[in-house]
Amino acid sequence: MTDAPQKILYVEDNHDNQRLVQRVLGGRGYQVLIAEDGTSGVALAREHTPVLILVDLNVPGLDGYEATTRLRSLPHLTGVPIVALTADDSPGARERALVAGCDGFLSKPIEPRQLPGQVAEFIAGRRDQVTTPNEEIELLRAYSQKLVERLEQRILDLNVANAELQELDRLKGRFLATLSHELRTPLTSLVGYIELFERGMLGTLTPTQSEALGVMKRSSYILTQQLNSLLYFQELRERSLTPRLIQPFDVLTPLLVMLADQARDLGVILDAKGDKAAPLVIDPSGFEQLVRALIDNALKFTPKGGRVRVLFHDEPSRLIIRVEDNGPGIAPEHHQKIFLPFFRIESDATVSKTGAGLGLAIARHIAEVHGGQITVRSTFGQGSSFTVVLPRAG
Numbered sequence: 001m002t003d004a005p006q007k008i009l010y011v012e013d014n015h016d017n018q019r020l021v022q023r024v025l026g027g028r029g030y031q032v033l034i035a036e037d038g039t040s041g042v043a044l045a046r047e048h049t050p051v052l053i054l055v056d057l058n059v060p061g062l063d064g065y066e067a068t069t070r071l072r073s074l075p076h077l078t079g080v081p082i083v084a085l086t087a088d089d090s091p092g093a094r095e096r097a098l099v100a101g102c103d104g105f106l107s108k109p110i111e112p113r114q115l116p117g118q119v120a121e122f123i124a125g126r127r128d129q130v131t132t133p134n135e136e137i138e139l140l141r142a143y144s145q146k147l148v149e150r151l152e153q154r155i156l157d158l159n160v161a162n163a164e165l166q167e168l169d170r171l172k173g174r175f176l177a178t179l180s181h182e183l184r185t186p187l188t189s190l191v192g193y194i195e196l197f198e199r200g201m202l203g204t205l206t207p208t209q210s211e212a213l214g215v216m217k218r219s220s221y222i223l224t225q226q227l228n229s230l231l232y233f234q235e236l237r238e239r240s241l242t243p244r245l246i247q248p249f250d251v252l253t254p255l256l257v258m259l260a261d262q263a264r265d266l267g268v269i270l271d272a273k274g275d276k277a278a279p280l281v282i283d284p285s286g287f288e289q290l291v292r293a294l295i296d297n298a299l300k301f302t303p304k305g306g307r308v309r310v311l312f313h314d315e316p317s318r319l320i321i322r323v324e325d326n327g328p329g330i331a332p333e334h335h336q337k338i339f340l341p342f343f344r345i346e347s348d349a350t351v352s353k354t355g356a357g358l359g360l361a362i363a364r365h366i367a368e369v370h371g372g373q374i375t376v377r378s379t380f381g382q383g384s385s386f387t388v389v390l391p392r393a394g
């Protein structure tokens with residue numbers, strides 16, 4: 001039989017108290033786990049099963065009362081005593097702690113000589129209770145009112161923070177739009193002059209100069225592409241899409257032909273299954289953009305010799321489009337982030353890929369505007385599969 005030390009979880013933000021309890025209970029053979037606030041206390045308790053939990057009632061985040069109530073709802077802690085430890089000696093403090101779910105109440109300052117005995121009593125089964133059932137009901141009512149007040153305050157705070165973020169996002173959007181317009185003007189004249197040089201209209205170039213000009217041309221092309229997608233994204237967010245009844249394959253067939261050419265140039269096999277679907281209510285150019293973004297993305301990250309499959313699944317109430325590739329796959333921690341505008345996975349495999357990181361954000365935006373959604377499934381190292389579900393009614 002192994003003699004693992006018994007664990008005691010201590011939720012406390014004061015470092016002197018942390019050290020004191022660590023020393024006193026550590027000296028008695030317990031392993032003391034420290035959490036600085038209520039939320040991390042709950043997280044630690046989920047991970048370990050302590051024999052006892054000490055909670056300072058005045059901690060940041062979820063306070064000690066709320067953390068206790070949350071801890072009491074975790075099934076694996078049933079029967080584990082939770083003991084409040086607090087400097088609050090105001091009337092009713094003890095009862096409030098008990099009604100929140102504590103089994104005992106110890107006053108600060110911590111008494112090093114008594115603490116080990118008190119802890120042992122609770123581990124052995126001591127449970128303090130509120131005196132009468134009526135009193136308990138009153139206390140519970142007051143406690144739930146306090147909880148709702150705190151909740152209300154948090155929601156108000158969040159609303160304010162959210163409004164501020166939206167304003168910032170709007171400013172950022174405007175800044176990006178201005179910036180891209182400002183950059184495009186000088187870029188246009190650069191591109192124009194490069195072209196004039198290329199056509200020999202500004203004199204004859206030596207081979208070295210021509211070569212340098214080629215590099216400049218490629219760079220300006222990349223810049224133009226980046227600017228276009230930036231502008232496109234801003235415009236897209238502001239543009240109102242106009243859904244109307246369309247035949248999906250009127251849009252898809254020419255798009256797939258064009259993308260098949262692109263795939264061939266990349267040495268990737270693009271194969272599309274399905275050529276019929278019932279009519280759908282959707283903005284036609286948005287629809288084209290959505291499917292193009294998903295296939296572009298798959299083509300971009302699939303290595304030469306790989307395969308991208310597009311599957312259409314037509315249901316009475318919705319059209320499902322799935323784009324599968326056998327590229328490098330996406331690590332689980334990125335599955336949500338890849339849909340954020342400007343997000344790019346930083347890795348050796350992706351450094352060479354151009355793009356502003358907007359394709360999937362655009363695709364998601366269009367799907368959501370039409371009441372649809374996009375999800376990704378991916379096994380790292382084995383490929384990815386993007387599924388877009390578009391409700392038929394729009």
Ligand code: MN
Pocket residue numbers: 012013014056057058059
């Ligand atoms: Mn405190």
